Amino acid sequence: MRDHSGDEARRLKLYAYLDAREHRRTYLAIMRLFASTLLADLSAGEVSAALARAERRGEVPPGEARVETVIVRLKQLVDWGNLVAGRREVVASSIAEFQHGSVRYQVSKLGVRVQRAADELLRTAEGAREVSRELLPAIVAGLDEVLVRLARASLEHARDPRSPAAQRAIERLAEQVTTLFLQHGELAATVRDFYAYLGQVVTRYHLVTEEISGFRNLLVEYIQMVVEDVLRHTPTIAEVLTRVEFASAVRELLRLLTPAGSLGADIERARGRRLEDWTELTDWFVDRPGRPSQVTALREATARAIGTLLATVKRATSGGGPEPGRRAELLTLATWFDQATPDQAHVLAAAAFGLYSARNLLPAPEHDADDERTPWADGPVLDVTVSVRGRGDRGARGRTSRILDDPLGREQLLAEARRNDARHADALAELADARGRLDRVTLSPDALDTLCGLLTDAMAQRERTTDPGESGDPLGGLRLVVRPEPGHTQTIRTHAGVLQLQDTAVVVTPLEAGA
Structure with missing residues (x-):
């Protein structure tokens, strides 16, 4: 049984010289020399003389026309199957002359096909080819x-x-x-x-x-x-x-x-x-x-x-819908990149495509280890959604999911909302009872959360640190005032610790009607 895979690999090696990283121009010059003449039978010396003329025209790199170099190139083409080595009797005056003249090289049939196809490809224009409809x-x-x-x-x-x-x-x-x-x-x-x-x-x-x-x-x-x-x-x-x-x-x-008469099985009809x-x-x-x-x-x-x-x-040509494209702008940008220095190209890429250094704008995840010196690369991994990775946005994709009626879940949410409202009301009542003696009571966690929310809103109302600020909860009927008072330290005690505000006084009063 014939090994088709081996025969295929052998034939594909015929194209190796066209993609050789080194000496490709020399291989092309040698193969063109053999393919240009019928029944070409050349020695290394004859090929060297032809390459010397091509070297003077600048078609091959300098130094490739030496006989020793040519012999190496010819042997490589023989190994690839593009050339066939043979011998004939010659009259020589030295061993070197005998070696250079006795070994003759001929081009193989498939090698001629490959070189002819390569030359035709190099001559083919990039534009359209007229159809021979006649x-x-x-x-x-x-x-x-x-x-x-x-x-x-x-x-x-x-x-x-x-x-x-x-x-x-x-x-x-x-x-x-x-x-x-x-x-x-x-x-x-x-x-x-x-x-x-x-x-x-x-x-x-x-x-x-x-x-x-x-x-x-x-x-x-x-x-x-x-x-x-x-x-x-x-x-x-x-x-x-x-x-x-x-x-x-x-x-x-x-x-x-x-x-x-039979032409043989290998004859191509x-x-x-x-x-x-x-x-x-x-x-x-x-x-x-x-x-x-x-x-x-x-x-x-x-x-x-x-x-x-x-x-x-x-x-x-459409006047509406998305823009037709930005081909001209992209070509202009490509021109800028081509004319820029490496440092300018980095700045240009950052400005054009937003390729700045990595930033994480999300809140830091909770530390789940006791070792605070753990490098960030070895710490916990933050999951990033597919839309953010692939498209850079957090918008939902696809159709909106159908909302299912879940009575049990709805009741659970309503119960949780009622519990939150009750806890908030209790916190407001606790703060109302502590007005006038805020520094002498110990607040619960819910009361502290409510107080911190009112305190944040009051401080945000101030234009300068020396201005007073106030905030309120209309539903709970409570108002909080923050005013600067040099030399006074406001102390707020909680079960988790003590909060001290230097040069500041915090007053909790009932919210006036209609305010």
């Missing part, structure tokens, strides 16, 4: 011509397979089949490249006015012509490919184009010489159950692209 009528005519030439070749082959007329008919049939598949391959490649470019553009959220205008013409005018040509010619092509007699015609064609090639051609134009054709995918992609463009135009 190939559609050529494919229609090519299918008809294939059937005509197939009938003629079958007739001549039946008369005399070795006659010159039969050989010429088969050659003309092979020419037409090759032309047909080259046309279809070019059409499929241009359609795939064009819609790949279109997909990366229309999915952008922000487009400037010039881009919207250009893409509008591209979608509404150009794609409309492409889709119209596809819809006009596809039914004819699909009708030919789905004929019952077409399957038998393909089998006859494959029989005639199969060479008499030209397109159109295998049944899989014709199946792929049919699947491109004809829908099958559960497998839509590429023509159907093209129509759906066009509809999605036009819909996305219309949504983009609506979003950019």
